[in-house]
Amino acid sequence: MNRPESTPATMAARPAQLTMTADGKLSCAGAWTLDHLADLERQIAGLPKTLTGHINCDVGAIAAMDTGGAWLLQRTLSQFERSGCTLSIQGMSKDFGALMQTVAQGWAHTGQYQRSAPPSWLERLGQGAWRAADNLRKALTFIGEAATATAALLSRAQHMRWRVLLYNLQVDGLNGMPIIGLLSFLMGIVIAYQGSEQLKTFGANIFIVDLVGISLVREIAPLLTAILVAGRSGSAYTAQIGTMTVTEELDALRSLGISPMSLLVVPRAIALIIALPLLTVFADAVGVFGGMLIALSQLGVTFTEFLNRFEYAIVLRHYLIGIGKTPVFAGIIALVGCYQGFQVSGGVDSVGRHTTISVVQAIFLVIVTDAFFSILFSWWGL
Amino acid sequence: MTNAANTATAPAPIIEVAHIQTRFGAAVVHEDVSMTIDKGEVFAIAGGNGSGKSVLMREMILLQQPSAGEISIFGQNIRTMDQAAVSALRRRCGVLFQHGALFSSLNVAENVAVPLREHTKLSKQLIEELALLKIASTGFPMASVGKFPNELSGGMRRRAALARALALDPEILFLDEPTSGLDPISAAGFDELIQQLDEWFNLTIVIITHDLDSLWRIADRVAVLGGGKVLGIGTMNELSTSSDPLIHEYFHGPRGRAAKEQAWNRK
Numbered sequence: 001m002n003r004p005e006s007t008p009a010t011m012a013a014r015p016a017q018l019t020m021t022a023d024g025k026l027s028c029a030g031a032w033t034l035d036h037l038a039d040l041e042r043q044i045a046g047l048p049k050t051l052t053g054h055i056n057c058d059v060g061a062i063a064a065m066d067t068g069g070a071w072l073l074q075r076t077l078s079q080f081e082r083s084g085c086t087l088s089i090q091g092m093s094k095d096f097g098a099l100m101q102t103v104a105q106g107w108a109h110t111g112q113y114q115r116s117a118p119p120s121w122l123e124r125l126g127q128g129a130w131r132a133a134d135n136l137r138k139a140l141t142f143i144g145e146a147a148t149a150t151a152a153l154l155s156r157a158q159h160m161r162w163r164v165l166l167y168n169l170q171v172d173g174l175n176g177m178p179i180i181g182l183l184s185f186l187m188g189i190v191i192a193y194q195g196s197e198q199l200k201t202f203g204a205n206i207f208i209v210d211l212v213g214i215s216l217v218r219e220i221a222p223l224l225t226a227i228l229v230a231g232r233s234g235s236a237y238t239a240q241i242g243t244m245t246v247t248e249e250l251d252a253l254r255s256l257g258i259s260p261m262s263l264l265v266v267p268r269a270i271a272l273i274i275a276l277p278l279l280t281v282f283a284d285a286v287g288v289f290g291g292m293l294i295a296l297s298q299l300g301v302t303f304t305e306f307l308n309r310f311e312y313a314i315v316l317r318h319y320l321i322g323i324g325k326t327p328v329f330a331g332i333i334a335l336v337g338c339y340q341g342f343q344v345s346g347g348v349d350s351v352g353r354h355t356t357i358s359v360v361q362a363i364f365l366v367i368v369t370d371a372f373f374s375i376l377f378s379w380w381g382l
Numbered sequence: 383m384t385n386a387a388n389t390a391t392a393p394a395p396i397i398e399v400a401h402i403q404t405r406f407g408a409a410v411v412h413e414d415v416s417m418t419i420d421k422g423e424v425f426a427i428a429g430g431n432g433s434g435k436s437v438l439m440r441e442m443i444l445l446q447q448p449s450a451g452e453i454s455i456f457g458q459n460i461r462t463m464d465q466a467a468v469s470a471l472r473r474r475c476g477v478l479f480q481h482g483a484l485f486s487s488l489n490v491a492e493n494v495a496v497p498l499r500e501h502t503k504l505s506k507q508l509i510e511e512l513a514l515l516k517i518a519s520t521g522f523p524m525a526s527v528g529k530f531p532n533e534l535s536g537g538m539r540r541r542a543a544l545a546r547a548l549a550l551d552p553e554i555l556f557l558d559e560p561t562s563g564l565d566p567i568s569a570a571g572f573d574e575l576i577q578q579l580d581e582w583f584n585l586t587i588v589i590i591t592h593d594l595d596s597l598w599r600i601a602d603r604v605a606v607l608g609g610g611k612v613l614g615i616g617t618m619n620e621l622s623t624s625s626d627p628l629i630h631e632y633f634h635g636p637r638g639r640a641a642k643e644q645a646w647n648r649k
Binding site: 034066107110113116 | 486487505508515516519527531550
């Protein structure tokens with residue numbers, strides 16, 4: 001039973017041992033400390049399950065003992081007793097005896113702990129339904145509160161937090177330009193490249209303008225920008241407001257008579273509603289420029305030809321439809337981001353969870369709304 | 383690992399701090415700090431806010447490097463330790479952080495089980511039993527063991543965190559302001575608990591506090607930090623008769639006198 005140790009011993013040299021002889025003599029030896037307990041536990045599991053008669057337990061050779069070892073010995077001995085054995089213990093030192101007693105007393109207190117059973121599927125279903133309904137109610141309340149706060153602030157412009165609004169305009173709008181520009185540029189290149197292969201075979205080179213122009217301006221640039229902003233700014237809103245909830249900063253604001261809605265939500269929402277259309281215009285321009293470069297290099301369509309055709313092919317309504325959707329997207333992103341921030345409760349893991357929910361929900365809602373717009377516009381024949 | 387057999391040995395230094403210097407940029411926290419902590423004693427580090435008590439503790443538990451000077455724990459210099467030695471050392475030290483620092487995604491039982499699961503290969507059942515045992519020994523109400531940290535009161539959180547610090551049967555227990563933010567009754571209860579645990583588990587306890595009641599009650603020796611230096615080390619009785627004006631101010635302010643009287647009355 002003398003197995004090699006699994007962990008390096010830090011103190012006692014001899015590993016713990018438990019040996020049982022046929023005549024019912026149990027001898028314990030070595031260091032009954034945490035390092036050796038795993039080994040000891042296996043040795044105990046190897047003892048016969050049902051023991052009867054008298055057991056003579058000799059603990060004199062135990063060199064060291066900590067609470068873990070004391071508990072294991074205590075547990076093993078009381079198991080023997082429960083199975084109907086009589087025990088006599090020999091060689092227990094004063095210190096170890098005191099430790100064993102402390103452990104036994106401690107264990108007596110743990111009895112009040114009751115492990116809660118995992119809920120049944122019916123209970124989980126009910127809780128899930130209740131939570132969903134509750135979330136819907138909270139979301140509607142939040143939208144209502146945000147709308148009234150916005151209306152109140154717009155009617156009394158001197159109460160608007162202009163600095164916060166301008167700051168968010170800079171952080172969410174201006175600072176997002178490089179990444180949005182780069183990705184939109186690449187998107188223009190990809191679309192033009194894929195299209196040019198097809199158009200070349202028909203000799204319909206000039207229609208690259210229609211392809212790149214309409215797809216980018218009407219659909220791809222607004223959607224791409226909204227998704228990037230949801231990832232960039234929506235998540236930041238949730239994390240920021242959520243952390244403020246955890247650190248009680250929101251409560252501090254309320255107690256100072258500052259409405260978190262008017263300080264944190266309304267300026268962010270308005271800033272994003274201004275910034276997202278502007279970012280989309282920028283994305284349009286950079287994306288089309290990317291398309292122009294490919295049109296020139298792959299299809300020989302010069303910049304002048306491209307722009308002449310562009311003026312004719314891309315009628316104003318495509319552009320307006322593309323831009324017109326973005327304030328709605330911006331509203332969705334800002335509201336979802338802030339709402340999820342307010343839903344944070346408890347600790348730091350909640351911040352992470354709600355940030356994830358915020359980004360996923362915002363992107364999901366943006367795409368659903370975009371699909372809804374597409375259906376609506378095709379009904380109207382736009 | 384508390385070795386209950388070695389209680390009667392003569393005091394031996396378990397932590398030695400020699401000429402520590404700590405600076406953050408231009409700010410000097412410790413100019414020259416030295417102290418020796420003996421095995422088995424309850425050693426308190428006192429001092430005003432910003433005197434570098436917590437930084438000193440963070441250096442002792444290897445969370446921060448001093449700018450100069452040496453710290454030895456169990457006779458090993460922590461500067462020259464390799465990764466394995468650091469890991470072994472960490473197993474022998476339990477730390478109670480000021481605000482508990484319980485993992486917010488785990489309930490109390492799971493929090494206390496974390497070090498056991500991480501450092502031992504015990505069965506799930508035994509880990510849970512040992513965790514419950516440690517929780518019971520801190521007087522944490524057993525009915526709340528399934529609760530999450532944010533559902534607990536400050537005092538309960540402190541006890542749960544103490545149970546986690548004790549999970550691996552450490553030889554040294556570091557306590558960072560264990561009674562701050564507790565009401566007087568809870569604070570006194572916590573002091574008693576610390577004494578009780580010291581007796582049960584034969585610990586060396588390093589306690590950072592400016593709670594004068596705690597200092598009178600549980601500290602064997604006290605080091606007072608101030609101005610980047612150790613102003614004085616000794617028992618409370620020695621320090622309270624010290625002629626150093628800063629120490630005198632510290633212990634003989636209105637609150638210091640009241641705490642002393644209380645301590646005497648209790649004795």
